[in-house]
Amino acid sequence: MLLNYVVPDGITIPFVIKECVKRVDVVLGMSVHVHSVKFGLQDDVYVGNSMISLYSCGDLMDARKVFDEMSERDVVSWNLIVGGCLRSGEVEMARELFGMMGKRNIVSWNSIISGMVQGGRAKEAVGFFYEMVGLSEGDVVYPDKFTLASVISACALLGWLRYGKWVHGYMLRNGIECDVVIKTALVDMYGKCGNVSMAERVFKDICRKDVLAWTAMVSVYALHGHGDEAFDLFDKMVACGVRPNAVTFGALLTACAHLGLVDRGRWYFNSIRSVYLIEPTVQHYACMVDILGRAGLFDEAERLITNMPMDPDVFVWGALLGACQMHGNVELGEKVAKHLIHLEPLNHAFYATLCDIQAKAGKFDDLENTRALMNERGLKKDTPGNSLIEVDGVVYEFSIKGSSNIMMEEIKSLLSQLSKEIKVDQDTLLIPKEH
Structure with a gap:
């Protein structure tokens, strides 16, 4: 043409x-950009939008520079940046x-x-x-299924059952x-929020279940320790002619x-x-190491890793380290912990586990050396440990820094009463039975 x-x-x-x-060829795109300037098209909003799309594949600052220099912008320009x-x-x-956008459409809201x-x-x-749902009449934008899928995923991550139910009802x-x-x-949301019965109801209401739907329900059962239900559902899935994927096996393991x-x-x-011709992923190996480690089968777990x-990642080694901590395998635990520290020298958790193993084994000199190494590297836990639980629609947060709205004394x-009852049960088990 030229x-x-x-x-x-x-x-x-x-x-x-x-x-x-499409080709992710930013260099060639820059050449085209030069031509657009040469032919006086740099102020065209459609050309500007295409340039933002291009530079977003590479250096974001270049995309931002194009956006800032545009004399005219439309909602697409804002959505792209x-x-x-x-x-x-x-x-x-x-x-x-x-926050600076004027007119927002459904793409804007879905993106954010x-x-x-x-x-x-x-x-x-x-x-x-x-x-978004509280917008006044002039600015109202109705959520679509993509919006709702994202919000449901957010509720699943947060464990916000009540809000998740509200979103379900809104739909x-x-x-x-x-x-x-x-x-x-x-x-997935009901399962992660602890309502297995609602997860089952929604699952049964799916007419044409695909592998993702079956896997989601298997994962819910696995998450809550309902092994028999997970295994039975897997058998039904296979009987229905649905081929499991790697995630399905992760849930089963x-x-x-x-x-x-x-x-x-x-x-x-x-x-x-052997049966499904799927190459096991590193996550599958981590699950299998976890299974063997929990059972105290350390030799088999090490052979599997070898x-x-x-290359085994931190999750594989971490599974083995957790098993060593559980069973008090000091020698292997120290070896694995030091290897993990070598892989991620700034990860606070590995040092903490190593300290725990050394303290329980009475290796106080080694413990002091580990703590000295942590101080030398300036390691400390930046984010305080916390957990969330929802009771009667109210989300309570427990934090190591303190929880002002929690009835801590109660x-x-x-907890003290439960500890006493557990001790009584343990003492009862130690009393020899009369024959």
Whole structure:
């Protein structure tokens, strides 16, 4: 086209840039960008949008520079730069830009809500959804199934059962179609929030269950230690002609680990490759090491790690370390902990576990050396330990820093009473039975 002296316009350039984005070829895209400036198209909003899309694949700052220099912007411009920030992990910049947006459409809201969930800021994602459904009549934007799937995932991550139920009810009240994707998200949410019966109800209501739906329900059973239900559901899944995937086997192996079913765990692990021709992932190996380690089968667990076709990661070694801590295997525990510290020298958790192992073994000199190494590297736990529980719709947070809204004295009293009852039961078990 250029060789024939035909001048491109504001429609030509975006099509060429779209192909560059498809190929993730930023260098070629920059060449096209130069041509767009040469032909005086730099102020065209469609050309500018295509450039934001291009540079979001590479250096986000280049995309931001294009955005800032645009003389005219539309809602697509804003959506592209916000989406680019979220994909690059620049969550604060995305929040700032989203707050500056004038007109927002469903894509705008979906981007910020899903981006917050994926960025580990589920609570803020729920806040944006609440803001979205509370918009006044002139600015109202109705959520679609993508919005709701993201919010349901946020509730699952937070364990907010009451809000999750409200979102479910919102969908039913407003006649929003609950397809297999939404229902699968609901199964996952109810399961992670502890309501297994509701997860079962939603699962049974799915007409055409795909592998993700079956796997979600198997995972719920596995999470709550319902091994028999998980195994039976897996058998039904296979009988229905649905082929399990890698995640399905991860859930089954998790159930085996929780219930201490070593032989069944071995069978599932071996069938991944031999029966279903799926290559086991590093997560499967971590689950199998966990199963063997919990059973005290350290030699077999070490052989499995040695024969792995890929390098074992921190989760594989971490599973073995946890087993060593559980069974008091000091020699292997120290070896594994030191290897993990070598892999991630700034991870506080590995030092803490090593200290625990050394303290219980009475190796106080080694313990002092480990603590000295932590101090030398300036390691300390930045984020205080905390946990959440929802009771009657109220979310309570327990923190090592203190929990002002929690009845701590009553909880301590109850824990003390439970400890006494456990001791009585243990003493009773030690009394020899009369024959």
